[in-house]
Amino acid sequence: MTAADETIASLDHPVRPDADRLRHGAVIFAMLGEPTRLELLWLMTEGPQTVTALVDAVGASRTSVSQHLAKLRHAGVVDVVREGRTARYSLRGGHVERLVREGLNHADHVVSGEQPHG
Incomplete structure (x- = not known):
């Protein structure tokens, strides 16, 4: 199997999920279920972000953003790299x-009235 095949294969995991996978999947969806956290995640789709940049972008307090980031990190949804x-x-x-992108793309269809597509 080539590296390209492994990358493509990793996009789909056709095995029926066991209880641990279902529990972790539910945790991830719960993290997406709060608008500020979802916005923070959307901002990270553009690349790594500092707390200051995230605070400025979402207009929330530094404390609030830090608490959301801690929850996301604890849930295994985000990573943090410290540089000094x-x-x-x-x-x-x-x-x-x-x-994150698909959830927001779906929301865009709902809000705009655009018909879903495959």
């Missing part, structure tokens, strides 16, 4: 990015 006193938050993998 600066922390950069990023999405944990392509599955999370696709989930």
Whole structure:
């Protein structure tokens, strides 16, 4: 199997999910179920973000953004890389990015009235 085949294969996991996978999937969806967290995740689809950049973008308090980021990190949805006193938050993998983008693409269809497509 080539690296390209492995990348394509990783997009779909056709095995029926067991209880642990269903529980973790529900945790991820719960993290997406809060508008500020969803906006933070959407901002991270553009690349790693500092807390300051996220605070400025969403207009929430630093404390609130930090609490949301801690929940996202604890749920395994985001990673943090520290560079001195600066922390950069990023999405944990392509599955999370696709989930965020697809959820918001679906919302765009609902809000705009545009017909769904395949």
